[in-house]
Amino acid sequence: MILDRTITLALRFYVALVLLLVFAPILTSFVYSFDANRYAAIPWGGFSTKWYAAAFADPDVAKGFRNTVIVALSSSTIATVIGFATAYTDYRYRFFGKNLYLALALLPPTIPVIILGLAMLVFLAQVGLSGELYTVVFCHVVYCIPFAMALIRLRLSQMDPDLEAAAWNLGAGQWRTLREVILPFTFPAILSALFLTMAVSFDEYAIAWFVSGFNETLPVRILVLLQREVSPKVNAIGSIVFMISMTLVMLAQIALMVRKPRRQAG
Amino acid sequence: MGEPLLILDGVSKLYGDVPAVRGIDLRIDAGEFVAIMGPSGCGKTTTLRMLAGLETPSDGEIRLRGRRMNEVKPWDRDTPMVWQSLALFPFMSVLKNVEFGLKMRGLGAAERERRAMGWLERLHIAAYRDRQVSQLSGGERQRVALARALVTEPEILLLDEPMSALDAHLVVHMQSELKQLQEQLGITFCYVTHNQSEAFAMADRVVIMSQGRVQQIGSPREVYRTPATRFVAEFVGANNILPGRVRALSDGLVEVETAFGCLRAKAPADDTPEVGRDVSLVVSADRVVLGREAAAEGNSLPGTLIGEEFVGAVVTLYLDIGRETELRVQTQQHNLDDLDLARGTRLVASWRPEHSVILPEG
Numbered sequence: 001m002i003l004d005r006t007i008t009l010a011l012r013f014y015v016a017l018v019l020l021l022v023f024a025p026i027l028t029s030f031v032y033s034f035d036a037n038r039y040a041a042i043p044w045g046g047f048s049t050k051w052y053a054a055a056f057a058d059p060d061v062a063k064g065f066r067n068t069v070i071v072a073l074s075s076s077t078i079a080t081v082i083g084f085a086t087a088y089t090d091y092r093y094r095f096f097g098k099n100l101y102l103a104l105a106l107l108p109p110t111i112p113v114i115i116l117g118l119a120m121l122v123f124l125a126q127v128g129l130s131g132e133l134y135t136v137v138f139c140h141v142v143y144c145i146p147f148a149m150a151l152i153r154l155r156l157s158q159m160d161p162d163l164e165a166a167a168w169n170l171g172a173g174q175w176r177t178l179r180e181v182i183l184p185f186t187f188p189a190i191l192s193a194l195f196l197t198m199a200v201s202f203d204e205y206a207i208a209w210f211v212s213g214f215n216e217t218l219p220v221r222i223l224v225l226l227q228r229e230v231s232p233k234v235n236a237i238g239s240i241v242f243m244i245s246m247t248l249v250m251l252a253q254i255a256l257m258v259r260k261p262r263r264q265a266g
Numbered sequence: 267m268g269e270p271l272l273i274l275d276g277v278s279k280l281y282g283d284v285p286a287v288r289g290i291d292l293r294i295d296a297g298e299f300v301a302i303m304g305p306s307g308c309g310k311t312t313t314l315r316m317l318a319g320l321e322t323p324s325d326g327e328i329r330l331r332g333r334r335m336n337e338v339k340p341w342d343r344d345t346p347m348v349w350q351s352l353a354l355f356p357f358m359s360v361l362k363n364v365e366f367g368l369k370m371r372g373l374g375a376a377e378r379e380r381r382a383m384g385w386l387e388r389l390h391i392a393a394y395r396d397r398q399v400s401q402l403s404g405g406e407r408q409r410v411a412l413a414r415a416l417v418t419e420p421e422i423l424l425l426d427e428p429m430s431a432l433d434a435h436l437v438v439h440m441q442s443e444l445k446q447l448q449e450q451l452g453i454t455f456c457y458v459t460h461n462q463s464e465a466f467a468m469a470d471r472v473v474i475m476s477q478g479r480v481q482q483i484g485s486p487r488e489v490y491r492t493p494a495t496r497f498v499a500e501f502v503g504a505n506n507i508l509p510g511r512v513r514a515l516s517d518g519l520v521e522v523e524t525a526f527g528c529l530r531a532k533a534p535a536d537d538t539p540e541v542g543r544d545v546s547l548v549v550s551a552d553r554v555v556l557g558r559e560a561a562a563e564g565n566s567l568p569g570t571l572i573g574e575e576f577v578g579a580v581v582t583l584y585l586d587i588g589r590e591t592e593l594r595v596q597t598q599q600h601n602l603d604d605l606d607l608a609r610g611t612r613l614v615a616s617w618r619p620e621h622s623v624i625l626p627e628g
Binding site: 161165172187 | 318319320339340341344345346347349350351353354355356357358366367369370371414415418
């Protein structure tokens with residue numbers, strides 16, 4: 001039917017429009033990061049990678065990048081371990097106050113980051129832990145745990161409830177069962193949680209801005225750069241951050257998809 | 267035989283205040299095939315889970331070879347189970363699934379594979395050794411689950427409705443194979459099911475449970491022919507249950523005064539009811555013979571034919587015997603060739619007194 005085809009076409013156009021709106025600013029920044037001109041303007045001043053070279057030459061940017069990588073790697077690992085433990089506790093045990101436990105575990109992302117960052121700064125300054133790189137790690141762990149937990153909890157809910165008991169029944173103790181059955185089963189979700197929390201930490205600037213002190217992460221450095229000068233370097237750094245984050249998010253998606261066909265067949 | 271392999275001594279299980287199993291006594295000998303049967307919620311699965319150590323009895327004692335098992339953790343006993351959901355490990359190949367129990371016992375890789383392959387061959391699934399579980403059919407998965415449970419060569423195997431997911435034609439085939447396997451291995455099988463034909467086809471003894479209690483234990487034939495309680499009479503087979511009162515006792519027979527006249531039944535071997543007591547008379551539908559006239563001796567009840575169910579060789583007929591009571595009659599099609607089976611035909615149902623039993627309940 002012609003009408004059907006028109007509707008399909010209109011819907012496709014609509015989706016394309018939405019995607020364009022979402023990605024236009026990032027795309028603009030990406031395009032101008034390769035512009036030879038100092039100031040973003042039309043027409044384009046010709047292709048150049050000099051802003052990338054300039055960005056990498058800036059010792060503050062290089063240090064920020066290094067800090068971000070360290071923070072993202074450590075906080076994602078710690079958050080995934082704790083997230084797994086939290087999700088498994090929820091799966092395995094019934095106890096008094098469980099709903100409160102779950103609500104608290106899932107709370108951090110619902111608090112505005114400015115408030116969370118400020119609160120963390122006040123608290124950590126009180127106990128004398130502020131301004132260090134591990135401070136950022138600590139805060140990002142708190143912020144990332146719910147993401148990891150939600151992903152792993154979803155996977156655990158897809159598990160045959162008899163599977164764990166079946167392993168016990170065949171002579172595997174509780175730790176052995178965790179290693180031989182629960183971890184392999186949840187592995188796609190664990191991998192996904194690792195990538196996703198890495199992306200969350202990599203992007204995060206509000207909390208980092210409050211608590212990082214002199215140990216700036218890359219997003220914080222961008223903010224500082226923007227406040228001082230308008231340099232196309234920012235476009236270059238922004239593009240790199242965006243690419244890394246997108247890659248991580250996509251990896252998180254792929255990790256979850258890998259085992260899907262098998263599950264459906266079963 | 268000496269001491270039984272497995273003893274349940276007054277075993278109960280409560281969930282909070284709700285009793286799931288109430289004081290079960292059961293003895294299972296080595297090499298026996300025992301089926302625990304009952305409707306859902308009767309406590310049969312809870313009983314099996316207690317044998318596997320997945321539930322701890324609230325009261326009583328479970329002994330395996332004389333050893334108290336109540337507090338033994340599931341991973342410290344050798345009571346493998348075939349699960350209703352099969353519970354195969356979805357991220358492992360068929361071979362790895364079967365090897366699991368051996369791996370947990372610390373066997374080396376070569377020995378594990380040798381033994382696991384032996385079981386895969388025995389159960390005709392060796393060709394699938396490297397497949398994922400999700401690539402197998404229901405019947406093949408069933409075999410993997412069996413191989414996985416049997417690979418440690420246990421003394422006892424627990425089975426929790428393992429065939430409920432199989433197609434009907436596979437079930438019959440699997441039943442005979444399972445029975446054969448059990449006889450060859452000499453392993454005790456403890457098989458939980460709600461399905462009478464499964465239990466009767468395979469088990470040496472059947473345990474019938476209702477509401478957490480054992481109703482009767484006996485061979486399939488005993489349970490079928492001489493139900494001990496009203497529940498068993500209703501749950502097993504196609505029985506007619508007629509309430510009445512004991513009028514007299516003579517020559518091992520009980521005369522029962524019912525609303526349909528005086529009927530006679532075999533007296534129970536152990537507990538002969540006294541005269542005047544309310545009882546129920548039970549006669550299996552396949553013991554009743556239909557004719558145009560009453561038989562010379564034995565029990566006879568006239569009635570009107572009101573329905574017919576034809577399932578292949580066996581026919582079930584429903585006879586209205588008055589007082590809103592239907593009598594079920596099961597017989598071979600060819601036995602009815604010379605009878606007029608139109609609705610409303612007057613017929614007489616008769617059976618021999620020794621083919622009916624007495625239940626000590628009104």
